[in-house]
Amino acid sequence: MKLYRITTAAFLLIATPHSFALDSACAPILAAGEARTKLAAWHSIANLSNMQMESMKINGQFFQKLHGKWMKSRINFDENEKTMIQQVTNGTIKLTECKSLGADVVDGIPVNVVSSKIEMPGAPASTSKLYIGKQDGLPYKQIGDTVNVVYKYKGFSAPQL
Secondary structure (H helix, E strand, O other), X not given: OHHHHHHHHHHHOOOOOOOOOOOHHHHHHHHHHHHHHXXXXXXXXXXXXXXXXXEEEEOOEEEEEEOOEEEEOOOOHHHHHHHHHHHHHOOOOEEEEEEEEXXXXXXXXXXXXXXXXXXXXXXXXXXXXXXXXXXXXXXXXXXXXXXXXXXXXXXXXXXXX
């Protein structure tokens, strides 16, 4: 259950937008999440507090590497994001203080950096920076108080189970 909460918090910052009117400075964060969820494949490596989690989406199937072994994930990350969006939409979770921090480069890819603050019930508020591709609008890196995630979209294949 703790892994589910950590995963949920990590992916909220790149969630898909719906009808909730957020500060327009948050729009790039939301658009990046929407762009990523539309892809058939992505790979992420997340360092969450004192734990590392590696995840993949390949042709609609989700995989996780836990304790050094790949397995099909019980978590559908796309559905997980939809649930979080609903919580943002109804105000249960707040995404605020979004601000453009300028340009940078991640693995040779030009990105825009956007900072934000997230507030979830029962958890302390946290801040993070999301590095969003200038050309494709995809998230490439996220650094925050308790999370450090790197996203890749090429150069990987489905894991051997």
